[in-house]
Amino acid sequence: MVYTSERHSHRGSRGRGSRGRRRRHPEPPRERTGGDIARGIVRGFGELLFTAGLLMLFFAAYEVYGKQFETDREQDQLAQGLEDQWEQQEVRGPDSEPLPGSANSRLYIPDLDLQWVVVNGVSQEDIRYSPGHYGDDAVSGGDATAAGQPGNYAVAGHRTPGIFWDLDLLENGDQIVVEDAENFYTYEVIEERTVTPDQVEVVDPDPFNAENNEDPQRSLLTLTTCAPRLNNTHRLIIHAELTDTRPKDEGMPENIADMAPETQAAAGE
Amino acid sequence: MYGLIWRVLPGPWPVKLLLTLVLVAAVAAGLWFYVFPAIDPYMPFNDGAVEVEGG
Numbered sequence A: 001m002v003y004t005s006e007r008h009s010h011r012g013s014r015g016r017g018s019r020g021r022r023r024r025h026p027e028p029p030r031e032r033t034g035g036d037i038a039r040g041i042v043r044g045f046g047e048l049l050f051t052a053g054l055l056m057l058f059f060a061a062y063e064v065y066g067k068q069f070e071t072d073r074e075q076d077q078l079a080q081g082l083e084d085q086w087e088q089q090e091v092r093g094p095d096s097e098p099l100p101g102s103a104n105s106r107l108y109i110p111d112l113d114l115q116w117v118v119v120n121g122v123s124q125e126d127i128r129y130s131p132g133h134y135g136d137d138a139v140s141g142g143d144a145t146a147a148g149q150p151g152n153y154a155v156a157g158h159r160t161p162g163i164f165w166d167l168d169l170l171e172n173g174d175q176i177v178v179e180d181a182e183n184f185y186t187y188e189v190i191e192e193r194t195v196t197p198d199q200v201e202v203v204d205p206d207p208f209n210a211e212n213n214e215d216p217q218r219s220l221l222t223l224t225t226c227a228p229r230l231n232n233t234h235r236l237i238i239h240a241e242l243t244d245t246r247p248k249d250e251g252m253p254e255n256i257a258d259m260a261p262e263t264q265a266a267a268g269e
Numbered sequence B: 001m002y003g004l005i006w007r008v009l010p011g012p013w014p015v016k017l018l019l020t021l022v023l024v025a026a027v028a029a030g031l032w033f034y035v036f037p038a039i040d041p042y043m044p045f046n047d048g049a050v051e052v053e054g055g
Helices: A002-014 A018-024 A034-092 A210-214 A254-268 B002-008 B013-042
Strands: A103-109 A114-120 A151-156 A175-179 A183-195 A219-227 A234-247
Touching: A034 A103, A034 A114, A034 B013, A175 A219, A175 A234, A175 A254, A183 A219, B002 B013
Parallel strands: A151 A219
Antiparallel strands: A103 A114, A103 A175, A175 A183, A183 A234, A219 A234
């Protein structure tokens, strides 16, 4: 008791100046000095920065791994609904308005070993977990092209892992296959370019010659996504041209035959 | 902040450690499954993946 009170008075006599600090240091602090408060603030600030850094790293991990998982799950669900979708389309007639966000076709890129169910529409909501087909409202002329028809079958996708992340790896001549209710359409990449987001002509019926937009001669496929990765200043555009149409009765084309089991399993569910 | 959490948690240090791990796991799961999916659509690098606005 005497000792503590002594120590207390000892501290008090030394004052709160910085001169006495070094000698006092080994003893446990009993009073909050200005230095303690300053250290507390600095420590709290440091901990906040440290926490913010951890959170951002964790979010980055989510963007890469978590979203891939979500995308896969969503794709599974879409695949289950795709066959029904095609049947309904037949019942309602080929000219009926597609339901936004519903499945439209299946897209295969054998060279990247990737495949997706493509949905109708390109709004943020539609293409959150899958590539989306540019519908009538999104293309000039107001009449979107169906897969395999003369014109431009345009598909947008996010530049996220699981969707169009590696799209820049495609080279001219690489094949892209679109499957709809009746046929497999094989396209070959003819051009890859980067444009600014306002160049909407890339999804026109004939992106190479605007004069043909009313009556397109070539059957094209266009993929659009963000460029560079995780940024949205530009758009990466892949143009491909139809080289082969194969009715479904004849089975899957050879170039995507190795992707078949998974597809059939998904379709059979 | 972290010091305060450590002091508030009851028990000897192994118990504190266990409680801390549980807390960390709970926070991580909450972020991963609820917070991140909720804020993801508002991130600039996702918006406008396509050139047609609202199309």
